[in-house]
Amino acid sequence: MRRLALAWLLCLPAARAAEAHPHMADDPLVWMLEVEELEHRRDGGAGDLHWDVVGWIGYDDNRLALRSEGERETGGPAENQLELLWWRPLSAWWDLVAGARYDSGPLDDRAYLAVGVQGLAPQWLHVEATGYLGDRGDWGVRLQADYDWLFTQRLVLAARAEGEWWSDSDDRLARGSGESAATLGLRLRYEIRREFAPYLGLEWKRSLGDSADLVRAAGDDVDSHRWVAGVGFWF
Amino acid sequence: MPDFLLALTRRQFVQGIAATALAGAAFRPRVLAAADAFDLTIGTMPVNITGRQRVANVVNGSLPAPLLTWREGEPVRIRVRNTLAEPTSIHWHGVIVPSAMDGVPGLSFPGIAPGEIFEYAFTPRQSGTYWYHSHSGFQEQLGLYGPLVILPREPEAPVAERDYVVMLSDWTDSNPARVLAKLKKEPDYYNYRQPTVGDFLRDARARGFSAALAESRAWGEMRMNRSDLADVGSSTYTYLMNGLSPAANWTGLFNPGERVRLRFVNAAAMTYFEVRLPGLEFTVIAADGQPVEPVSVEEFRIGPAETYDVVVTPKGDSAYTIFAQSADRGGYARGTLAPRTGLSAAVPATDRPVLLGLGDMGHGEHGDHGAHAGHAGHAMGGFQPRHAPAESGAGLDMRADAPRLALDDPGVGLRDNGRRVLTYAQLRSAFPDPDGREPARTIELHLTGHMGRYRWSFDGVRASEAAPVELVQGERLRFVLVNDTMMEHPVHLHGLWSDLEDEAGRFLVRKHTLSLRPGQYLRFRVLADALGRWALHCHLLLHMETGMFREVRVLEAPHA
Numbered sequence: 001m002r003r004l005a006l007a008w009l010l011c012l013p014a015a016r017a018a019e020a021h022p023h024m025a026d027d028p029l030v031w032m033l034e035v036e037e038l039e040h041r042r043d044g045g046a047g048d049l050h051w052d053v054v055g056w057i058g059y060d061d062n063r064l065a066l067r068s069e070g071e072r073e074t075g076g077p078a079e080n081q082l083e084l085l086w087w088r089p090l091s092a093w094w095d096l097v098a099g100a101r102y103d104s105g106p107l108d109d110r111a112y113l114a115v116g117v118q119g120l121a122p123q124w125l126h127v128e129a130t131g132y133l134g135d136r137g138d139w140g141v142r143l144q145a146d147y148d149w150l151f152t153q154r155l156v157l158a159a160r161a162e163g164e165w166w167s168d169s170d171d172r173l174a175r176g177s178g179e180s181a182a183t184l185g186l187r188l189r190y191e192i193r194r195e196f197a198p199y200l201g202l203e204w205k206r207s208l209g210d211s212a213d214l215v216r217a218a219g220d221d222v223d224s225h226r227w228v229a230g231v232g233f234w235f
Numbered sequence: 236m237p238d239f240l241l242a243l244t245r246r247q248f249v250q251g252i253a254a255t256a257l258a259g260a261a262f263r264p265r266v267l268a269a270a271d272a273f274d275l276t277i278g279t280m281p282v283n284i285t286g287r288q289r290v291a292n293v294v295n296g297s298l299p300a301p302l303l304t305w306r307e308g309e310p311v312r313i314r315v316r317n318t319l320a321e322p323t324s325i326h327w328h329g330v331i332v333p334s335a336m337d338g339v340p341g342l343s344f345p346g347i348a349p350g351e352i353f354e355y356a357f358t359p360r361q362s363g364t365y366w367y368h369s370h371s372g373f374q375e376q377l378g379l380y381g382p383l384v385i386l387p388r389e390p391e392a393p394v395a396e397r398d399y400v401v402m403l404s405d406w407t408d409s410n411p412a413r414v415l416a417k418l419k420k421e422p423d424y425y426n427y428r429q430p431t432v433g434d435f436l437r438d439a440r441a442r443g444f445s446a447a448l449a450e451s452r453a454w455g456e457m458r459m460n461r462s463d464l465a466d467v468g469s470s471t472y473t474y475l476m477n478g479l480s481p482a483a484n485w486t487g488l489f490n491p492g493e494r495v496r497l498r499f500v501n502a503a504a505m506t507y508f509e510v511r512l513p514g515l516e517f518t519v520i521a522a523d524g525q526p527v528e529p530v531s532v533e534e535f536r537i538g539p540a541e542t543y544d545v546v547v548t549p550k551g552d553s554a555y556t557i558f559a560q561s562a563d564r565g566g567y568a569r570g571t572l573a574p575r576t577g578l579s580a581a582v583p584a585t586d587r588p589v590l591l592g593l594g595d596m597g598h599g600e601h602g603d604h605g606a607h608a609g610h611a612g613h614a615m616g617g618f619q620p621r622h623a624p625a626e627s628g629a630g631l632d633m634r635a636d637a638p639r640l641a642l643d644d645p646g647v648g649l650r651d652n653g654r655r656v657l658t659y660a661q662l663r664s665a666f667p668d669p670d671g672r673e674p675a676r677t678i679e680l681h682l683t684g685h686m687g688r689y690r691w692s693f694d695g696v697r698a699s700e701a702a703p704v705e706l707v708q709g710e711r712l713r714f715v716l717v718n719d720t721m722m723e724h725p726v727h728l729h730g731l732w733s734d735l736e737d738e739a740g741r742f743l744v745r746k747h748t749l750s751l752r753p754g755q756y757l758r759f760r761v762l763a764d765a766l767g768r769w770a771l772h773c774h775l776l777l778h779m780e781t782g783m784f785r786e787v788r789v790l791e792a793p794h795a
Contacts, residue, residue, distance in 0.1 A: 021696055022322075022340050022341055022346070022371060022372060023339070023340075023341055023342075023770070023772075023779070023780075023784050024341065024698055025698050025699070025780075025783070026697050026698045026780060026781050026782035027690075027697065027781075027782070028415070028416075028418065028419070028421045028781075030416055032420045060629075060630075060688065060690050061629070089627065089628075089629030089688070091628060091629060091634050092628070092629060092631055092685065093458060093632075093687075113270065120458055122455055122456045122458060123452065123456070124455055124457035124458065149432050150429055150430070150431040150432060151431060151432055151433070152431060152433075153428070153429060153431070156645065158394040180643075194417075194421060194424050226785045234420070234421075
C-alpha cells in the first residue's frame with residue numbers, strides 16, 4: 001500500500017522538476033509526521049493512553065495524508081481510527097480531503113468513506129470538518145477547531161473543541177465506538193524545540209444523543225473531565 | 236505603526252566563535268588582482284563558525300570567495316573548475332555579459348558538471364562594486380559568494396585613501412534544504428518574535444482595549460502574521476562580515492585623517508540588513524555598482540544582492556564599529572574600523588523588534604497610523620494595479636489593492652528612528668537616462684505568494700508553470716512590479732539594467748536589484764539590448780527556489 005501510494009505520488013505532475021532547469025524545481029517533495037497528542041489520560045480509574053497523529057507526503061497541490069486517533073486503556077485493547085486521505089488545496093485558506101477511514105478495536109472493524117475540508121478560518125482558528133459514510137449505511141460528522149494563545153514564544157495554551165455526531169444506529173452503539181460527544185480540551189505546552197513540546201491539560205467531555213442515553217443507562221455521568229499529560233512532537 | 240513593541244523573548248542569536256577556521260581578526264578578503272585570466276576552483280571546505288564544524292561550499296578554499304578585480308574594457312577569462320559532487324555555476328551579479336556567460340543553469344548554459352571546467356570569457360563594459368555567486372540549488376547559502384570590483388577604464392581621482400569590501404551574509408549550521416522543509420511544514424518555525432497575549436495587553440493599556448482589539452482582529456481577519464519580517468532569522472542564522480562572525484570581528488585599518496571607502500555587498504541568502512557606523516556618517520557614492528550623486532546618511536537598509544559604496548572619514552585615533560543588524564532585529568554582523576589592529580569600539584544593542592502596521596500592507600483603507608505622515612503624493616488616485624487572473628486560489632494569501640510607490644519611505648522599523656536613513660528617493664544616478672526614449676510599453680508583474688503554504692510566484696504562477704516574458708531587442712519598455720505579499724522582496728533582472736523611475740515617471744537611478752516593501756509598487760525602465768534568455772527573480776534564495784522566478788527572453792526584432 002505504501003509503495004503504491006508513493007508510486008502514485010511520484011507520477012503527479014508536480015514531480016516534473018527537470019534536472020536540466022533547476023529553477024523549475026520549485027515544488028519539492030515534502031513530508032511531515034506530527035504526533036499532535038500522545039498523552040496519558042486520568043479520570044479516576046486506571047487511565048488510558050491516547051494518541052492523535054497526522055502525517056502527509058506530497059507536493060503543493062497534491063498530498064497523501066494520514067490521520068490516526070485512538071486510545072488504549074491500561075491493560076486493555078486498543079481502539080484506533082485510521083484515515084488515509086488525498087489532500088488538495090481548494091483556496092487560499094481551505095483544503096479538501098477525501099479518502100477512507102478504518103476503525104479497529106476490540107469489536108469488529110468498520111470502514112467508512114471520508115470527505116472533508118480543513119483550513120484556517122479568520123482569527124486564526126484551525127478547523128477540520130469531515131463527513132463519514134459507513135459500510136452499513138451509518139453516517140457521521142466530525143468537527144474540530146484549534147486555537148493557540150501564545151504566552152511567550154514557547155509557552156502556548158492550546159484549546160481544542162471537538163464534536164462528533166452519528167446517525168442513529170444500535171449496531172454502532174453496541175460496538176461502543178463512534179459515539180456522539182462534544183469535547184473541549186485545554187493543553188498548556190512548552191516548546192523546548194518547535195518539534196518537541198511536553199504539555200499538561202484538562203479535558204471535558206459530554207456525551208450526546210443516543211450515546212448519552214447509553215452512558216446514563218450504564219449509570220455513568222454524561223459529563224466527565226480528566227487530566228492529561230503528554231507530549232507533542234513532529235518530524 | 237502601532238506604538239507598542241514586542242518584548243525581546245527570542246533566544247540569543249549565536250555570535251560565533253572568536254577564532255574561526257578561516258582567518259584571524261585582521262582577515263581581509265583574498266584578492267585575485269587585475270589580470271586577464273582567473274582560475275576558480277569550487278569545492279567544499281570544513282568551517283567552524285558557531286563552534287560546530289560544518290561543510291561550506293567555497294571558491295579556492297575561501298569564504299567568502301576571493302575578491303576579483305577586473306578593469307572596464309579589458310577582456311577577462313575565468314576558468315571555473317567544479318570539484319563538488321553536484322553541478323554548480325557562477326553568476327556575475329550585476330555585470331552585463333552575453334547570455335551564455337551569465338551563469339544561470341537552464342537559461343545561460345547547462346551548468347558546470349562535477350569534474351568539469353567551464354571557461355567564462357567576456358569584456359566588462361562597466362565599473363564599480365559587484366559580486367558573484369552560485370546560481371545552483373542552495374550553494375549560495377552554503378558560502379559560494381564573493382566580491383567583484385571592476386576598475387574604471389580611466390583611473391579616476393581616488394575618493395578615499397582606504398578601500399575595503401564589506402560583504403554581509405548569513406550562515407546557518409542547518410542544511411538549507413532542511414531549512415526550506417521546516418518552512419514548508421511550519422512557516423513560523425524560525426520566528427521567535429510573534430505577538431503574545433502579553434503584547435496584546437500592553438497594547439490595550441497603551442491605546443485602549445477597543446483599538447488593540449480592532450488591530451488584532453484586522454490581522455486575524457487577514458490571517459497574516461505581523462511579526463513576519465524574516466522567514467529565516469536569528470534563531471538559526473549567524474551573520475557574517477567578510478566571512479567572519481561578530482565575535483571574530485572583521486577589522487579594517489585606517490590612519491587618522493584618511494577617508495575610507497566601504498563597498499557594502501549583501502550576499503545573504505535571506506537577510507535584509509540595517510547598516511550604520513555609530514559616530515560617523517556615510518556618504519553614499521554608488522548603488523549597485525553605479526555612481527550616484529553623493530548623499531549623506533547615517534543608516535541604510537540593504538536587501539540581498541544590493542550593493543552600496545560609501546565613504547566615511549573616521550575622526551581621530553579611535554575605533555568604530557560597523558554595525559549591520561538583521562531586519563528581524565535578532566542579531567547582527569559586526570566589524571571594526573580601527574587605526575591599529577586589536578582595537579574595537581562599543582557594539583550597539585540591536586534596535587527593538589517592530590511589527591508590521593496595517594498601513595504597510597497596501598490595502599489602502601487602513602490608513603497609515605500617522606507614522607508615515609508627510610510622505611505625500613503616492614497614495615490615492617494614482618496607480619491602479621491589475622491583478623492577473625491566476626492571482627487567486629491556493630497560491631496567494633494577499634493582494635495589495637492600493638499599493639504605494641513611497642520611494643521616500645525608509646520602511647518598517649526605520650521611520651522616525653532618530654537617524655537619517657537612506658531611501659530610494661535619495662538615490663540619483665550621476666548620469667542622465669542612458670537611453671532617453673520614453674518606454675513604448677509597460678509590463679506589469681506582481682510578486683505573489685502564500686506564507687502559510689510557503690509557495691512563491693509572479694502573478695500567481697510559479698516558475699515551472701510560467702511562460703517566459705518576451706521582449707524585443709532594442710525596445711525601451713517599462714516594468715511595473717507590485718508587491719502583493721507581506722514580505723519584502725529584492726527583485727533582480729539579469730542581463731539588462733533596471734532604471735528606476737521617480738514618482739513623476741522620470742529616470743531616477745540605475746540598479747540591478749530593486750527591493751519592494753509589502754504593499755509597494757515600483758516602476759523601472761529597461762532597454763532590451765541583450766539577446767538571449769535571462770532570469771528575473773526574487774533574490775531571497777528560498778523564494779526563488781519555490782517559484783518566484785521568471786524567464787525573460789529578448790528576441791530578435793522581426794525584419795521589416
